Amino acid sequence: MLEVEGLAASYGPARILHDVAFTVGAGEVVTLLGRNGMGKTSTVRAVMGLLPALGGRATEGRIRFDGADLLGLPAHAVARKGLGLVPEGRQVFPTLTVRENLVATARPGRWDLASVHALFPRLREREANMGRDLSGGEQQMLAIGRALMTNPRLLVLDEATEGLAPLIRAEIWAVLARLKGEGQSILLIDKNLVQVLRLADRHVIIERGRTVWSGDSAALEAAPGLREQYLHV
Known part of the structure; x- marks a missing residue:
């Protein structure tokens, strides 16, 4: 590949x-x-x-x-x-909502809002919040979800x-194992x-x-x- x-x-x-x-x-x-x-x-x-x-x-x-x-x-x-990138430092769009971050670069395929929300339920709960208002762990979830929305x-x-x-790290590792x-x-x-x-x-x-x-x-x-x-x- x-x-x-x-x-x-x-x-x-x-x-x-x-x-x-x-x-x-x-x-x-x-x-x-x-x-x-x-x-x-x-x-x-x-x-x-x-x-x-x-x-x-x-x-x-x-x-x-x-x-x-x-x-x-x-x-x-x-x-x-x-190729989909989750960059160092997350680099979410600070003045876009969680939902807007996810759909900004979306491409058709297996990953859409519903499947990303199922992977990271917290993103569904926070979908109206701005990227800058998220915790570091939530921003990393968003960065991964945004990359998946490109269906890489x-x-x-x-x-x-x-x-x-530690709890967020464990969740991220579990997600990567699932992927x-x-x-x-x-x-x-x-x-x-x-x-x-x-x-x-x-x-x-x-x-x-x-x-x-x-x-x-x-x-x-x-x-x-x-x-x-x-x-x-």
Whole structure:
């Protein structure tokens, strides 16, 4: 489904990605792991076509989705290919209601208001509230619901549970497990290693803008030295 090969990228003269490579297959959950500042979010931004808006650009490599080249496409064109993003920091529309946030980018398909409300009942309860009036957990639910309303073939989550209360984190993980069970392909960034080891099929470790390891949960669990070297602060 998604193939990233030899990806390099820069912000102005500063090179931020040097050689990132990974794949996400249909129905798979794949994580991008690594310490802060190692290039995970920049990788997601490159895949989603968001680097130019931030003064950056992908300079080398390939990004393909179902055989179509994504490199150089603007973000709206990438989204139309079937990639839905839950961005770092949630970035809900603060002056739109919950309902307006959800329908703003909706596309026909399995996910609509009714199915998103069933997944996150709190969004139905708060549908007339402005995005800025929601708690952090509610904003994350809204960001996930908004991405699902685009009916993506690949759901991309950058810091899925960062900064959330434990009960909300547990709810988000339960939702992601349900989505996986329904066959949703997911690319995920999150620091909660216990949860990602349970959820994901494969993991990719990025260090200083390069892919340095990839493998399944069993292999990562069996390599404490690897976790100590690349994941622990």
